[in-house]
Amino acid sequence: MTDSGRDAMTELREYSNLIGGELRPASGGGTLESVDPATGEVWATIPRSTAEDAAAAVAAARAAFPRWSGMPAAGRAHYLRKVAAVFAENARELAELETRDNGRIISETAKRDLPGMTYLWNSAAAECAAAVEGRSVDFGPSSLGVTRREPYGVTLGIIPWNSPISTFSAKAAFALAAGNTVIIKPAEQATASTLRVGELLREVLPAGVLNIVSGLGEEAGDPLVRSRGVDKISLTGSVHTAKIITRASADSLKPLALELGGKSPNIVFADADLDKAAPGVTTQAIFTANAGQICYGGSRILIQRPVYDEMIFRMKALAERIRLGDPMSMETTMGPIVSREQYERVVSYLEIGAKEGAELVFGGRSGAAVVDDDRYAGGYWVEPTLFATGDNSLRICQEEIFGPVAVVIPFDTEEEALALANDSVYGLAAGVWTNSLGTAQRMFRNLETGTVWVNTFRKVMFPLEGVKDSGYGHDSVMAYTREKSGLFEI
Template structure:
């Protein structure tokens, strides 16, 4: 059984409760995890609050914080194979993705923010009063509750942990109950790196745990990645004491394929943009606006490329698409497929559960989709590709911006001036031109509208995890 990590010690939940985590490729139990209750949440927040003021952390030089984060990156790389296999078994993503994207991306984030530790600075500002000095300083926000999703549990934990700790905060980390194992191992490595007790705390449990953290008076900030519905609930739960919030929420990213696009290149990029991690990506390209003159060609080639992908267990080296996370989620994806058929979309390939004991679904392509269909409007979070034709390039911005989401978008054209004009008009936090969506520690990430509040990664993450204080001094005689 995996336990909780509170105040530098591992142990069970206060009431001894546990829950099972499953291998989605086999639909079998991997292990039992401690399931936290209110008493455990309170202990973790109390430990984080005490560590925030403890000189062992509060007075640790910035360069020493940097060395701790750098050590975590080294340990992640030393244990790369173990972490990748844990991620694949618990989440289902192909082992090649875990080895080549997830684990390197985790180490990259710790190294990038290690570099920021010694560069968090204030400024001296000229003021209008004589004989007066004014300067600013950046200080930690305080105790941060970090709530991570199940689709990339290890890497997204690093997105939040690394900047929070670089800025001198303490944290209570809550991974998704479906995929806690790689995060548990990461915290073990962070303990080995030498973080003082209470700086990093780990709670494993379900939605009630996140709600308890959001409502706890000892938490200063929440950083959450997950669905828009849960994000809204956290806003309400945290409103009483006006906690700082960073929310990275749902998406329904449009991909625009212009008449002059290289269709073969667009297909190669969009099949990955749509189906990476079996479409369980908040930035997945999930509605495809194609110039009507090229729509048939694009659709047939997309269907052929999707149908050629091998669906299977993530540990099989030949697998391109792993399982969905759970039976419940598979049924949700299938319901969207049934809805599209009912609404009159034309099924080109896929459209049903794939063979195997786990939660596998065929990559699915629809043609003749309209903007009013649910499959074109709602986040499916699975391997479903709806193709929508357009006639006038001027109409496409309004259609792309027509949903509540605004996380990511993609544009495929050989005319870069057109691409950049479109990018300026599309309401999305990230626009990718002639490429798939990629994360990078140095770049900003976050959404417009119902896709979130605030930004993660890059320099903007320092803003998210610090408070700015102004200090005034009168230099004349008193």
């Protein structure tokens, strides 16, 4: 966005919930401020919803379910293709809103995120028919066994602040394709872009099929999770939030899909192509466009000793080229941290790493000192930072930081690399850089993660499913259906 474009957005925007096809403020009139993380200034307000708003969304979704689930698959596919067209037609506006809301730079939102959403919704439309397929088993001349896929009913998608539109689409598109109706609860730190999507889709989808309720977790999210009118929950978020949701949903025993945090190992063997591995462990994996705020970010970099010094040299050179600044500029390569709270958390780990005795290889600065433009002096900036250590037990090696902070650990053997990689409570993803097919296959088989990338990183696949404290379950059309069996005696 140009400076004039940013100036045009200085007027405080007001956003509303989408409930039952209507745009509504919070029932109690409360609002929350949305802060531009690049400047630290308020630019919009969102509803501070209550249990009453949550109940209204559940009622609307339940009322819409019979008609939506009873619609032929081709009919639902038609609606989802119309949604894909809305994303295509409004891609630039939505990309700019996403960038303004959470600091994810415009080159990422405009060139990667929004085009991907058009593809995702069209893909979901193509899978509508699969969601109603069943099987038959012939038990004899007078017995026939059959199965059918059925939607759960009302599904609740709880989405994070690091990539709102992408996670909204993954949860809503697949659930709708399967015949469910949907409620989305966005993170309060970055809600505006999702609410704007609701405004646009209100003109496309039947009333009540999609509902969006913003607000605080304890005030709006908890009533939704506890509601017996919600049949399935899908969360992308933190382990802490997952534990709260698991306890809160226990009384109604609803199925959960939890895509949680990570401390992903990114492993470079001595035979790797270093021209690919160096960016693969830096700008692709952790020093990213949204400042390393990625659940599967490669924040533990394991390098075999023969190439350790060369990789450090290359990583430094790449980090020095990263440009922090105006997220609306195509020349910017890394944005700010999403909120003051998260900024303070990331900065605290810079101090923790130093106190633990880790070597600071590069970076370590934060705040106004890392941006040249005074307009962004109040923003939440942390420069790419790399620590080095030989001790994987340090907090900076074990705890998810969720920012542009990584640690590099040398190793000697394949067995040592595997032991270091698996020495974590997390298991979302891993990267392996090698020209040995045998090494790649052994690491793929033995790494305790849901996804392994070989000679690449951060190319998202569905399903993206973790193990250990990284959660379980995933978002796909079939995951939003359950199988019913029947036996017919004739």
